[in-house]
Amino acid sequence: MTSKQTINLITLGCAKNIVDSEHLAATLDPALWEIHFDEDEPADVVIINTCGFILDAKEESIETILNAAELKKRGQIKQLFVFGCLSQRYADDLRKEVPEVDDFFGARTIDDIIAKLKGDNTIKTDRILTTPAHYAYLKISEGCNWGCGYCAIPLIRGRHISVPMEELIEEAQKLALSGVKELIIIAQDTTYYGMDIYGERKLGELLRKLCQITGIEWIRLHYAYPTTFPSDVIDAMAEEPKICKYLDIPLQHITDNMLSAMRRGLTQKETEELVAKLRSRIPGIAIRTTMLVGYPGETQQDIDALKQFLTEARFEKLGVFPYSPEEGTHSYEKLTDALTDQEKQDRADDIMSLQQSISESICEQRIGMQAKVIIDREQDNFVVCRGEWDSPEVDGEIFVTKSSLEGKDQTPGKFLTVKITGADLYDLYADAL
Secondary structure: OOOOEEEEEEEOOOHHHHHHHHHHHHHOOOOOEEEEOOOOOOOOEEEEEEOOOOHHHHHHHHHHHHHHHHHHHOOOOOEEEEEEHHHHHHHHHHHHHOOOOOEEOOOOOOHHHHHHOOOOOOOOOOOOOOOOOOEEEEEOEEOOOOOOOOOOHHHHHOOOEEOOHHHHHHHHHHHHHOOOOEEEEEOOOHHHOOHHHHOOOOHHHHHHHHHOOOOOOEEEEOOOOOOOOOHHHHHHHHHOOOEEEEEEOOOEOOOHHHHHHOOOOOOHHHHHHHHHHHHHHOOOOEEEEEEEEOOOOOOHHHHHHHHHHHHHHOOOEEEEEEOOOOOOOHHHHHOOOOOOHHHHHHHHHHHHHHHHHHHHHHHHHOOOOEEEEEEEEEEOOEEEEEEOOOOOOOOOOEEEEHHHHOOOOOOOOOEEEEEEEEEOOOOEEEEEO
16 A cells, blocks of 8 residues: 555444544545545545344344445445444354455454554554544443343443543543533443442442543543432532533333343342432433343233333333343343334334423423523524433534524534523423523
C-alpha cells in the first residue's frame, strides 16, 4: 500500500461496537487511509463490525456482509474484512459461505485487524468519533462473568476485563478537549468494573474522577447489572451534580421463578429493595430497564406478577424483548422452549402496552417543569434536545420551539433551560427560558 486508499468502516449493533470502531479508526495512518463511516459510501476497502447477540442482529450482519460481498464480486471494492461478535462466533461457517471476504477477525481484540491495515496498536486512548461531537460513549470493560441463562455474551466476548483507570481518565480528557460534553459509560456490566484489576469494584471511584474533568458536564451510566449493586455508585450518583439522575439497569424479570431460571443471581425481594433504594437515595432518578418475556418455564402467573411490578415501579423507560434461544447458552442446552414465537411476541406486546400508558403519564407529569437540556440537532421548527432523563438513540427527546430561542446559541452541545409545555407517549415539547 503505497498510495492513499479509502476505507468504509460499517458498524452494526450496540454502542460498545461503536467504541471499538472508533478506536480502530484512530489507529490507522491518515497518510495511508481516508476513512468513511457510511454504508453507502464507495471505498477501496470495506470493514464490517458485526453484531451476533440475537437473531435479528445476526440477520442484519449477514445481510450487510452479503451485500458487500456482491459489490466485491462486481469489482466495486477491492478488499472486504469482517470482525466483531458474529465473526467471533461463526467465522469458520462464514468463511465457507462467503469466500469473498478476505479475512475474519474476532471480537475480543482488534489487534489483528490493526496489524493487517498497518495501524498502530499502541494507541489506546484515541478515538475518531462517529457520534455527534458533543457526546461520546466510554467503554470501561470488556466481557462478562455472570453467565445468565439466555446470554451468549460470555461466549462471544469472554470473561470480564477492565480497562485500567488511568487509560479511561486519559481517554475522557481527550474527548473533553475535542468538545465532548456528555460521557455515556458502557460495558457488558459497568458495576463489575475493577474487580479483575484492583480486587474490588471501582465504578464509584471512576465516576467521581470523571466528574473532575473540565469540559465534561454530564455523565450517564448504562448497563448496570443489578446483583450486588455497589452502594458507593448510588452515593456518587446522589452527590455528584455532573452525574445524570439516570440509570440503565437491565432487570429482565421479577418473579423468583424467572430470576432463578434466568440465573440472574438475585430475588424478587432484592430487586424491589434495590429499586426502592435508588428512588429514595436519588430523588427524581429516571430508571431505564429491559424485560425478557417468553423465557422457558414462564407462566401466566409470572407475566401477571411482572405487570403488577411494572405498575408499581413505574419505570421511566422500558424495553421488552421476546426470548430468542441462542446456541451454547444454558437455556438453549438445558431448557425446553415451549412457547411459539407469536406467543412470545404477544406477551411482549402486552407488557409494552402497559408501559406506554405509564410513559404517557410520566411525560404528562413533566408539563410545567423547568429542566436543563442539551441541544442535539435542528428539525423543522424545533431544536431537538434531551434532558438528563433521556439517553441518545434509545429514549425520548424534547422539542424546543425555535421561536423561543431567538438570540440564543443553538449549537449542538450547548445547554439550555426550558419549560415543558406539552407531552406525548415518549417525547416532550418546551419553550426556552
